[in-house]
Amino acid sequence: MTTRPIPVVTGNLQRNRGRKVAVIGSGSWGTTFAKVLADAGCDTTIWARRHEVAQEIQVARRNSQYLPGVNLPRTLHATADLAEALKGKSLVFLAVPSQTLRQNLLDLEPYLDRRTVLVSLVKGVERTTTMRMSEVIVDTLDLEPNRVAAVSGPNIALEIAKEQPTGGVAACADAAVAQEIATACSAPYFRGYVSTDVIGTELGGVLKNLIALAIGIVDGVGYGENTKAAIITRGLAEMTEFAVASGADPTSLSGLSGLGDLIATCQSPLSRNNTAGRLIGQGYTQEETREQMSQVAEGITSVPSVLELARERGISMPIVEQVQMVLDRRMPPKDLGPHLATENDVPQPELSLAGEQPSRLRRFWDRLTGE
Ligand SMILES: NC(=O)C1=CN([C@@H]2O[C@H](COP(=O)(O)OP(=O)(O)OC[C@H]3O[C@@H](n4cnc5c(N)ncnc54)[C@H](O)[C@@H]3O)[C@@H](O)[C@H]2O)C=CC1
Numbered sequence: 001m002t003t004r005p006i007p008v009v010t011g012n013l014q015r016n017r018g019r020k021v022a023v024i025g026s027g028s029w030g031t032t033f034a035k036v037l038a039d040a041g042c043d044t045t046i047w048a049r050r051h052e053v054a055q056e057i058q059v060a061r062r063n064s065q066y067l068p069g070v071n072l073p074r075t076l077h078a079t080a081d082l083a084e085a086l087k088g089k090s091l092v093f094l095a096v097p098s099q100t101l102r103q104n105l106l107d108l109e110p111y112l113d114r115r116t117v118l119v120s121l122v123k124g125v126e127r128t129t130t131m132r133m134s135e136v137i138v139d140t141l142d143l144e145p146n147r148v149a150a151v152s153g154p155n156i157a158l159e160i161a162k163e164q165p166t167g168g169v170a171a172c173a174d175a176a177v178a179q180e181i182a183t184a185c186s187a188p189y190f191r192g193y194v195s196t197d198v199i200g201t202e203l204g205g206v207l208k209n210l211i212a213l214a215i216g217i218v219d220g221v222g223y224g225e226n227t228k229a230a231i232i233t234r235g236l237a238e239m240t241e242f243a244v245a246s247g248a249d250p251t252s253l254s255g256l257s258g259l260g261d262l263i264a265t266c267q268s269p270l271s272r273n274n275t276a277g278r279l280i281g282q283g284y285t286q287e288e289t290r291e292q293m294s295q296v297a298e299g300i301t302s303v304p305s306v307l308e309l310a311r312e313r314g315i316s317m318p319i320v321e322q323v324q325m326v327l328d329r330r331m332p333p334k335d336l337g338p339h340l341a342t343e344n345d346v347p348q349p350e351l352s353l354a355g356e357q358p359s360r361l362r363r364f365w366d367r368l369t370g371e
């Protein structure tokens with residue numbers, strides 16, 4: 001699946017005129033994405049759980065807790081009233097923690113128009129069900145696939161809020177809906193790409209968080225660039241194998257929402273997953289790390305769910321396994337490294353996916369190269 005950029009960004013203000021959209025959640029990503037949508041010309045409303053946050057965005061044009069120093073667009077409307085936020089909106093973007101999404105959906109259900117498309121911006125899986133966020137949306141609200149979408153990519157919130165250019169993939173089973181979402185979020189500093197691979201796009205965002213935890217851990221230990229490069233490279237192989245076994249198109253994992261996001265998150269000190277990993281690598285416990293983090297680090301919650309799914313699918317994920325062992329204090333952080341062998345592992349050929357059998361590997365490469 002190749003992702004296509006929407007052709008013209010500059011005409012978007014015109015295209016988005018009158019397009020009514022909402023963002024649910026006013027943390028760092030919700031607020032940033034609302035700014036992107038408003039700057040792309042959409043008539044944008046952001047919903048905040050706390051009245052004082054909505055007030056600050058609406059009146060002072062700031063969200064000082066999550067985006068210090070960033071001025072928000074005058075056109076952005078903020079409210080703490082869900083009914084007001086959702087009224088007449090064609091696209092509703094969800095930017096809440098993965099573990100609260102199901103309850104948030106139940107709260108907003110009474111106010112949803114039956115044509116509204118729900119777009120997940122969330123990069124986690126539900127702990128109790130191991131579902132991806134689009135699956136949680138379908139499961140909770142019983143929507144058709146063409147009303148459920150995801151946007152994901154190398155999107156460190158604070159950088160985008162400062163208008164540093166990047167892009168993201170808008171994925172929906174219905175290509176026309178994906179195109180509409182990509183248009184809605186294409187601002188001068190953010191470009192929307194189109195994909196119909198919802199599984200691959202979502203899983204890229206979930207899985208890179210786990211590899212970023214590993215990077216943070218070895219950073220905390222004090223290891224250098226060789227170790228990190230090996231983890232990123234082998235991590236991408238693990239991500240790809242897991243995603244393909246889950247029904248994703250492998251090329252999505254080498255695109256913006258896979259490799260792109262993996263690089264951004266593993267390199268950036270602003271990444272919360274990377275930061276959480278670093279604290280763990282420095283010897284803090286999981287609980288102490290959670291206490292120190294004032295923002296969501298989805299990876300910590302996703303690790304057990306991803307490993308559970310990997311076991312069901314017969315996939316070996318040595319890096320993610322080792323992250324879990326470090327989190328559980330069954331392995332010292334210094335032992336997480338590029339050798340990455342668990343007791344039963346046999347070293348794999350350099351090009352192999354994690355734990356890949358040669359025949360499956362052949363099929364993967366044939367598919368990738370179109371042979
Ligand atoms: N921050 C970033 O750079 C990016 C984050 N994401 C994803 O976006 C999602 C949201 O993350 P952030 O905005 O960064 O987190 P954050 O920690 O900055 O903000 C979380 C927001 O959720 C709210 N919240 C907490 N409990 C809630 C509940 N029960 N109901 C409704 N809202 C609740 C908080 O008040 C806060 O506004 C995560 O899945 C994250 O992985 C995706 C791309 C970039």
Ligand SMILES: O=C(CO)COP(=O)(O)O
Binds near residue numbers: 153157209261272
């Ligand atoms: O998803 C992100 C960047 O694309 C943000 O990563 P963190 O949640 O680790 O900050």
